[in-house]
Amino acid sequence: MSVLSLLNLPYGIGITIAGVELAWGLVKYYLAPTPSQRREAIDEFYSIVIGAILTATVAYYMSIGPSIGASIASALGVSITQVQLSDIQKVMYNDFNLVMGQYIANQVTTFAISAAGAILGAFNPGKVPFNTFEAISGALGSLAGFLNAIMAPYNRALIATMMNTIALAALGQVMSTMYNYGIGSLSIALLLPSRTRRIGAWLASFILVFSILLPMVAGYQDTLVFNYGNVFTMWVSTIEKHCSNNSIMQAILSLFLNAPSWLKDAINIMADFVCGITTLPWLISNTATLVSVGTFNLLEGDIIIDIVMGIGFAITAWLADLIEAGARALFEVRHL
Amino acid sequence: MNYTSILWGAVLTGVGIFAYYIAYIVIVKGRLRGMNITRELYSAVGAFTAFIIMMSIITPLLSHLPSLVTPPSGGWVLEQYDTIASILSVVKIVSALILFPIEEYGTYSIISSAIDGIIGFLSGLTYLTVMVIALYKALLALFPFAPLFISLALARPNKPGSIVLMGIGLMTLVATPLIGWLSSLFYRITMGVVTALSPPCLDIKILGVVYYGPGPALVTTSQGVFMTNGTRYIPIWGCEGLQVSQVVWDWLVLNYTYTRLPPGFTIIPLYNGTLEILAHLPFPATAIENSSGVYGAWFPLRVLKYWRNGTGYMINDTVFFIRNESVLFWAWAGGVKANCSLAVNETGMVKTTLVSGPMVLPIFAPLTGSYPPSAPIGYRQMLINATAFNESCLVVFEPGSRWSGYTTLPATGPVKWALAGPLNLITGLNSQWSNVETAFTTVGVITVAVTLLGILLLPYLAIGTAYLGAIIVEFISPLWGVISQLLPF
Numbered sequence: 001m002s003v004l005s006l007l008n009l010p011y012g013i014g015i016t017i018a019g020v021e022l023a024w025g026l027v028k029y030y031l032a033p034t035p036s037q038r039r040e041a042i043d044e045f046y047s048i049v050i051g052a053i054l055t056a057t058v059a060y061y062m063s064i065g066p067s068i069g070a071s072i073a074s075a076l077g078v079s080i081t082q083v084q085l086s087d088i089q090k091v092m093y094n095d096f097n098l099v100m101g102q103y104i105a106n107q108v109t110t111f112a113i114s115a116a117g118a119i120l121g122a123f124n125p126g127k128v129p130f131n132t133f134e135a136i137s138g139a140l141g142s143l144a145g146f147l148n149a150i151m152a153p154y155n156r157a158l159i160a161t162m163m164n165t166i167a168l169a170a171l172g173q174v175m176s177t178m179y180n181y182g183i184g185s186l187s188i189a190l191l192l193p194s195r196t197r198r199i200g201a202w203l204a205s206f207i208l209v210f211s212i213l214l215p216m217v218a219g220y221q222d223t224l225v226f227n228y229g230n231v232f233t234m235w236v237s238t239i240e241k242h243c244s245n246n247s248i249m250q251a252i253l254s255l256f257l258n259a260p261s262w263l264k265d266a267i268n269i270m271a272d273f274v275c276g277i278t279t280l281p282w283l284i285s286n287t288a289t290l291v292s293v294g295t296f297n298l299l300e301g302d303i304i305i306d307i308v309m310g311i312g313f314a315i316t317a318w319l320a321d322l323i324e325a326g327a328r329a330l331f332e333v334r335h336l
Numbered sequence: 337m338n339y340t341s342i343l344w345g346a347v348l349t350g351v352g353i354f355a356y357y358i359a360y361i362v363i364v365k366g367r368l369r370g371m372n373i374t375r376e377l378y379s380a381v382g383a384f385t386a387f388i389i390m391m392s393i394i395t396p397l398l399s400h401l402p403s404l405v406t407p408p409s410g411g412w413v414l415e416q417y418d419t420i421a422s423i424l425s426v427v428k429i430v431s432a433l434i435l436f437p438i439e440e441y442g443t444y445s446i447i448s449s450a451i452d453g454i455i456g457f458l459s460g461l462t463y464l465t466v467m468v469i470a471l472y473k474a475l476l477a478l479f480p481f482a483p484l485f486i487s488l489a490l491a492r493p494n495k496p497g498s499i500v501l502m503g504i505g506l507m508t509l510v511a512t513p514l515i516g517w518l519s520s521l522f523y524r525i526t527m528g529v530v531t532a533l534s535p536p537c538l539d540i541k542i543l544g545v546v547y548y549g550p551g552p553a554l555v556t557t558s559q560g561v562f563m564t565n566g567t568r569y570i571p572i573w574g575c576e577g578l579q580v581s582q583v584v585w586d587w588l589v590l591n592y593t594y595t596r597l598p599p600g601f602t603i604i605p606l607y608n609g610t611l612e613i614l615a616h617l618p619f620p621a622t623a624i625e626n627s628s629g630v631y632g633a634w635f636p637l638r639v640l641k642y643w644r645n646g647t648g649y650m651i652n653d654t655v656f657f658i659r660n661e662s663v664l665f666w667a668w669a670g671g672v673k674a675n676c677s678l679a680v681n682e683t684g685m686v687k688t689t690l691v692s693g694p695m696v697l698p699i700f701a702p703l704t705g706s707y708p709p710s711a712p713i714g715y716r717q718m719l720i721n722a723t724a725f726n727e728s729c730l731v732v733f734e735p736g737s738r739w740s741g742y743t744t745l746p747a748t749g750p751v752k753w754a755l756a757g758p759l760n761l762i763t764g765l766n767s768q769w770s771n772v773e774t775a776f777t778t779v780g781v782i783t784v785a786v787t788l789l790g791i792l793l794l795p796y797l798a799i800g801t802a803y804l805g806a807i808i809v810e811f812i813s814p815l816w817g818v819i820s821q822l823l824p825f
Contacts, residue, residue, distance in 0.1 A: 121436070138432025138444060145448065146425030149455045150418055153463055277429065278605040280574075281538040284422040292414030300410070300470035307474050311485075314500035318488055321498075329365060 047192055047331040054188045061184075061211060069216030080219035081226070085179050085211065088172025088218045095225040096165040102232045103158045106151050109236075112266050113273065114144035143273055154231055154291050157298040161225065164305050168218050175214055178207065191327040201324035205316045208323075213312045217305050224301040231294035236269060238286060243275035347391050350487030354384040383490035390490075391483055405516050407476065408523035410469040416530040417462040423535045424451045427754040430540055430571045430606070431745060443703050443744050447754070450700065454533075454757040461529060465522040472519040475512040482508040514778065521775040525768045532764030533757060539574030540750045541608035549583065549590060549615030550623060550633075552741050554691050554708070556582040560748030561694050563705065563741040564613075572749040574608060582689070583615040586623070586630050586739040587712040588668060589687040590615040617686060624654050624669060624735050631735030632669035632715065640664050643725060656731045662723040663731075670714045670736040676729030679721040686717065694747030696755040703755070705744040713737035 022045065029041035061068075070082040083091050117140030123133040178184065184207045190200025243249050249271050256267050276283040358380050366373040428451050435444040485505030489498040544567065547553060551565040558579045559572050572578055583592040592615035599609040621633040636648065639661055646660035656665070658676070665672075666685060672678065693707030715736035722731045747755055765772060 132437075134436040134439070135433045138436030139429045142425065142428035142432045142448070145428055145452070146422065149421040149425045149452075149459070152421075152455075152459050153414055153417065153466065156463060277426065280426060280540060280606075284419055284426075284538045287422060288415040288418035291418055292411045295414050296410040296466060296470065299466060300473055303467070303470045304474045304477070307478065311478075311501075311504055314504060315488070318498055318501055329369065329371075 050330055054191075061208070065211030066215035066219070069212045069214075070219060072212065073216050073220065078220060079223070080216065081222045083215050083219045083222060085172070085215060086176045088214060089169045089176060091222050092165045092169035092172055092218060095222055095229065096162055096169065098225055099158050099161050099165065099229045102230055103155060103162070106147070106155060106232045109269055110144045110147045113140050113147065113270055116266070116270060117141040117144065139274075140270070143270075143277065146277075147273075150287055150291060151232065154295045154298075157295045157302065158229075160302040161221075161229065161298055164221060164302055165225070167309070168214070168221055168305075171210065171214055172218060175207075175210055178203075183207070184211075191323070192331050194328075197324055197327055197331075201327060202316075202320040204323050205320035209312055209316045209319060213308065217308055217312075220301065221305060224298060228294040228298045228301075231291055234294075235287060235290055236272065238290065239272045239276040239283070240268075242279070242282065242286075243272050246275050249275045347483045350387055350391075350483045351384075353484075353487050354380070354387065358384065387483075387487050387490045390486065404476065404479070404513055405520055407473045407516070408469055408520060410466040410473075413462055413465050413469070413523065413526055413530075416527070417458055419538070420458060420530060420533050420535065421455050423538060423540070423750065424455055424754055424757070426540050427451060427571070427750045430542055431751065433542060433606075434569050434571070435745060440744055446700075446703055447745060447751075450758070451754055454754075454761065457761060458529065458533070461526050465519070465526040468515065468519045468522050472512070472515045475508060475515055478508050479512045482506075482512075518775055518778050521771045521778070525765070525771050525775065528768035528771075529761060529764035532760040532767065535750065535753055536573050537575035540606070541572050541574040542606050543570050543572045543578065543608045544568075544610040545570055545613065546610055547613045547615070549592070549613070550585040550617065550621075552585075552739075553590065553615060554582075554584045554741065555580060555613065556584070557748065560746065560752040561692070562746040562748055563707065563743040565742075568743065568746065570746040570748045571751050572608065576749070578611065580611075580613060583613065584689055584691055585615070585617075586633060586668065587688045587691060587708070587715070588617060588633070589689050590617060592616075619666065621666070621668075622650065622653055624733055626653075629738040629740035631738060632667070632733065634665055634667035634669060634733045637664045637666050637719075640721065641723070651730070654733050654735070656722075656733075657728065658722060658724045658731065659728045660725060662721065662725075665718075665720040665722065665731065667718045667720055667733050668715060668736070669718070670734040671716065672718060672720050672731065672733055674722050674729050674731040676722060676724040676727055676731075678731075679723075681719045683717050683719045685719070688712065688715075688717065693741075694752060694755070696747055696752075697759060700755045703745050704747045705742045707741045708739050709737065712739075 025041045025045045029038055029045070032038040032041055066082050066084055070080055073080045081091075117137045120133050120140065121137030183203060187200050187203035187207055190196040191204065192200075253264075253268060253271055256264050259267070358377070361373050361376050361380055365371045365376070428448055431447050432444055435441070482505045485501045485508070489500075489502035489505060545555070545562075545564055546567050547555070547564040552563045553565075554561065554563050558581065559576060560570075562568070562570055578596070580592065580594045583590045592613055594611060594613045597610040597612060599607050617633070617635075619635045619637065621635040623630050624632040624634070634656075636656060639646075639648065641662035643660040646658075648656065648658040648661045648663055651657050656663075666683070668686065668688075672680060690710050691708060692710050693701070694704050696704060713736065720731070722729060745751060
């Protein structure tokens with residue numbers, strides 16, 4: 001890596017500003033008419049050196065933030081995925097898609113079952129003692145209600161998770177952009193001049209805290225989504241597996257072998273649920289266990305993330321003040 | 337759980353932070369840079385002292401707060417909700433299977449709304465409980481770090497970030513036991529409601545009923561009561577047997593036999609076979625009946641005397657003709673008239689009974705259909721001796737009150753359970769009423785306390801810690817002067 005490449009992002013801005021300040025110190029030193037003014041310039045030079053060390057430290061720190069976060073989480077007994085700053089937005093977007101996919105699949109399945117019931121109900125075979133179409137129509141309509149009722153808490157948990165993934169993705173995007181544009185090193189450079197110290201302190205604090213916290217929380221969110229974000233699919237698969245040996249269901253499905261794939265899939269899911277309903281005790285106990293565990297863990301994780309992010313912002317504000325005071329002590333040039 | 341030791345472990349971390357902070361002020365700022373550190377040192381020492389005092393006060397206070405209970409299982413609450421919601425939803429499916437073919441859409445709509453209401457209420461309560469439990473679990477994880485947040489806040493007490501951290505630290509210390517207690521309360525409330533709502537089992541079936549006998553009959557079974565006039569379908573619990581305990585027609589208790597026939601085909605496993613009921617009076621009575629219902633019954637039991645050319649025959653459902661005969665009638669009617677000699681005696685030959693429809697809330701009564709009045713009105717059970725010697729006689733049986741009924745949705749097994757749902761909900765909530773009151777009072781008190789703390793206390797924190805620090809430093813400085821004189825280095 002050539003020295004000039006340091007001027008590229010993400011370090012470039014900070015190094016440029018530090019360089020300008022250094023140059024200003026040199027100019028002051030050479031043009032200083034008195035020893036005290038030269039002393040000021042040397043002070044400024046020392047400040048720049050300390051600032052440069054800190055800049056490098058922050059840049060390094062930002063790059064290892066995710067692994068620090070993963071280590072902290074591991075020390076707290078939570079195993080999480082290690083997500084790089086630049087990947088947070090992408091990972092959260094994928095998680096959002098997965099969770100949204102589950103939510104939509106759930107809604108579409110409910111709608112499809114309800115619609116199928118309505119269509120079947122429209123068949124009128126005339127006055128018959130037992131109108132099979134009407135009976136199946138009513139049963140399918142109620143089956144849609146069954147799905148709604150069972151999945152209601154899980155859907156709420158999915159919505160809470162979606163909100164979290166959006167917030168984390170946005171923060172990830174901000175952090176990633178800050179990293180790419182060298183805001184980390186800029187924040188240290190901004191600590192040197194007294195006029196920009198406050199914003200520099202806030203930026204430095206934000207970066208210090210969220211370089212660790214954000215990958216940690218995003219990793220935790222990703223782990224949650226990986227483990228509990230696809231309960232609906234798992235539930236359907238379990239029913240499908242359970243019903244795979246049901247010869248009558250297979251016979252009915254074989255009638256639709258040449259149907260378009262979307263229709264075949266829809267009929268497959270409906271047939272699975274109907275088959276599930278017919279083995280009721282199995283369906284209910286299986287559903288209750290699977291859905292409840294996923295829902296609770298997802299909700300608990302969402303609350304933990306919300307609390308941790310709140311604490312993160314409080315610590316950012318707290319640390320910003322400390323950094324500002326520290327920077328004032330380190331970089332304030334004493335006018336003799 | 338004993339969290340005091342964990343708490344004091346975190347207090348030591350706070351002490352470490354203050355030690356570093358005060359050392360930094362004294363060594364770096366005071367000695368190396370020669371700055372005036374008096375005010376900052378006062379603040380830091382004051383904050384440190386305030387921290388120690390605060391933790392010393394809070395720790396014994398914690399023993400007066402509710403102990404940190406083991407978090408109730410939120411998964412279990414959701415599991416119970418899912419089980420009850422599933423069963424209620426299956427009741428909807430079974431109701432649809434029964435009601436749609438007979439085009440009772442309105443009835444289905446009402447039971448569907450009622451079930452949705454129960455599920456909605458239970459869902460809300462469950463979600464609230466689960467959220468409080470999840471919050472408690474999250475706070476429990478945060479609890480050991482509370483002193484750390486307090487120490488961070490006190491280290492620089494007059495900054496907005498510190499106020500937030502102080503709030504988080506204090507609220508974690510105080511609110512965790514309270515939220516834990518609250519989560520137990522909500523858990524007990526929800527489980528109370530869930531227990532009151534619990535179904536006997538998870539297995540719902542549809543049973544076909546074929547009835548042979550005078551109708552419409554009111555059939556009382558171990559899983560509920562319904563009316564039938566021939567064939568119908570009733571929902572039952574698959575795990576419970578079904579015994580017929582009484583068959584009543586026109587308030588008359590019928591003799592009966594019944595048989596459970598297994599399903600002839602298994603294509604619809606919800607179908608649980610057929611219940612065949614054969615019922616009859618002790619004798620083949622004639623019903624006093626028209627298109628609007630049944631009004632009684634009668635039967636010529638025996639010809640007591642028979643003269644020459646004697647004859648007797650039924651003219652219609654209410655009139656019997658005799659000539660040169662003495663006939664003994666049994667009648668269940670409003671009265672009897674004849675243009676010949678009649679001897680009427682009250683009898684209890686056939687047992688009669690009071691009847692009642694399914695026990696459901698009045699708002700659900702129209703769902704289940706229409707049932708006869710509980711007691712017969714204007715009926716007498718009579719043994720009548722009509723004698724017509726050398727004359728023609730018309731014996732006319734007068735109608736009693738109307739017996740009729742029609743079951744729209746049989747309130748048996750799971751439907752009976754679902755229709756009792758709102759009442760069970762109230763019973764469940766009633767059994768937990770003191771917990772409900774306490775839970776909501778606690779939520780109110782916590783809200784008020786947090787608001788007051790935020791408005792009143794925090795702005796004075798900075799001033800307070802600075803004064804405290806000044807007193808301590810001013811006290812320690814001369815003391816340190818004395819001690820330093822005694823030290824050899």
